[in-house]
Amino acid sequence: MNMNRDREVVELDGPPCFEYGQKVRSRRTVRNDGTFCGKDIGEILVRKGETGYIVSIGTFLQQFYIYGVDFFERGYRVGMKGREIEPVSGVPNASET
Numbered sequence: 001m002n003m004n005r006d007r008e009v010v011e012l013d014g015p016p017c018f019e020y021g022q023k024v025r026s027r028r029t030v031r032n033d034g035t036f037c038g039k040d041i042g043e044i045l046v047r048k049g050e051t052g053y054i055v056s057i058g059t060f061l062q063q064f065y066i067y068g069v070d071f072f073e074r075g076y077r078v079g080m081k082g083r084e085i086e087p088v089s090g091v092p093n094a095s096e097t
Contacts, residue, residue: 009063016065017082022054024069024085030078045078046071051088052078 056068
């Protein structure tokens, strides 16, 4: 069985793809993997297409950037990989307003 893993990808070799305050959209539905307190495993945290703002940028496994995205309409702050979000074009960053 060949699993698709990101073993060869090291995002930390370059700068983050997103900036603090940037408006982004979820590219997929995100369910709780057990790391989101107060919600059951498998419960939907964010639906595909929902928008939020980058509020933190961290790292995971010395390999990936993890973006803390505040989905303010839901009241959740969810950690997401760069491939799980996309910029909302035509909208200035919150830091520019």
